[in-house]
Amino acid sequence: MAEISRRALLGRSAVLLGLAAGAGAGFARHVHHRVALPPPPPPAALVQALAAQQSVRAGYEHASGLPAGLIADAQAHRQALRALLELYPGWRLAQAEPAPAAGAPTAGPPVPANRQQLVSAVSALTDQLRHQAEAWPATDPHAVEVAPVLASIAASLQTHRMVLG
Amino acid sequence: MSGAGPKDLVVAGLQSVLAAEHACVYGYPVIGTQLSDAGQRGQAHADEAAHRLARDALAAQLNALGVTPVAADIEYQPPNPVRTAATAQQWAVQLEDRLAAAYRYLVLCAVRADSAPARKQAVDGLIGAAAGAVYWRRLSQPDAPTVAFPGTG
Numbered sequence: 267m268a269e270i271s272r273r274a275l276l277g278r279s280a281v282l283l284g285l286a287a288g289a290g291a292g293f294a295r296h297v298h299h300r301v302a303l304p305p306p307p308p309p310a311a312l313v314q315a316l317a318a319q320q321s322v323r324a325g326y327e328h329a330s331g332l333p334a335g336l337i338a339d340a341q342a343h344r345q346a347l348r349a350l351l352e353l354y355p356g357w358r359l360a361q362a363e364p365a366p367a368a369g370a371p372t373a374g375p376p377v378p379a380n381r382q383q384l385v386s387a388v389s390a391l392t393d394q395l396r397h398q399a400e401a402w403p404a405t406d407p408h409a410v411e412v413a414p415v416l417a418s419i420a421a422s423l424q425t426h427r428m429v430l431g
Numbered sequence: 432m433s434g435a436g437p438k439d440l441v442v443a444g445l446q447s448v449l450a451a452e453h454a455c456v457y458g459y460p461v462i463g464t465q466l467s468d469a470g471q472r473g474q475a476h477a478d479e480a481a482h483r484l485a486r487d488a489l490a491a492q493l494n495a496l497g498v499t500p501v502a503a504d505i506e507y508q509p510p511n512p513v514r515t516a517a518t519a520q521q522w523a524v525q526l527e528d529r530l531a532a533a534y535r536y537l538v539l540c541a542v543r544a545d546s547a548p549a550r551k552q553a554v555d556g557l558i559g560a561a562a563g564a565v566y567w568r569r570l571s572q573p574d575a576p577t578v579a580f581p582g583t584g
Binding site: 335409 | 531535538539542543545547550551553554557558560561562564565569573574575576577578579580581582583
């Protein structure tokens with residue numbers, strides 16, 4: 267048996283200790299895997315409001331004898347709702363994805379076919395936005411932008427309902 | 432407004448609404464004197480009475496919060512001298528628009544204060560003020576009797 271010198275033994279021990287310490291540190295350290303999680307989807311209430319608003323706007327465009335101001339208001343409402351949705355990264359991501367196949371069903375309610383249906387649709391959207399303006403979570407980081415806009419659109423739609431009769 | 436507590440925020444919004452109600456209470460009697468149409472005069476009287484009630488209720492609400500309600504100004508200036516029915520109608524529109532703006536500010540204050548009752552009061556008030564403006568706006572600008580965003584003009 268070859269005799270191991272004291273110096274060699276100390277050196278090997280030092281190497282082994284170093285390896286053990288390194289392995290221990292490696293096991294003990296949490297490894298953070300950076301995974302790109304998609305942002306949460308935009309608030310469903312806003313998406314639904316935009317779909318209902320698009321239905322109302324289409325109803326205005328098909329109706330006859332309406333004051334031009336109502337259609338202009340509806341276009342401004344659409345832009346405002348879209349601007350609110352743009353605040354949410356999940357909406358921006360969804361918009362950047364490829365468009366659904368042609369003929370895919372749309373999520374909004376049907377376009378009002380007559381004046382009575384139009385009044386009902388405007389009333390329903392007014393109530394929907396009013397409720398959201400009152401109940402939008404104050405903890406949402408965009409609540410100070412969202413709630414006043416929804417309240418203003420609800421107020422505008424209330425006046426539309428009055429004009430429509 | 433940084434550093435203001437929830438109560439301070441709501442009070443600021445309520446005081447803004449009260450100031451706008453003071454203007455309405457001052458303005459509608461003047462408006463009524465320039466209207467020859469009986470229906471319009473009746474509407475001005477009804478609006479004055481409604482705003483007087485709202486003003487008193489707001490003052491009582493602020494008193495209950497331990498706050499001195501903001502006082503009315505000595506006088507209020509219409510956008511144009513009120514000498515005709517048209518200028519009277521324009522002033523009524525302006526008064527209601529400013530009330531809507533005050534209520535919209537209260538919406539913002541209520542969100543920041545996380546006060547659900549104040550927010551409901553604000554949304555109701557904003558919708559009410561917008562509806563109040565429609566009668567007068569239909570007379571003064573029949574082609575555009577509505578606005579897209581009441582309270583922002």
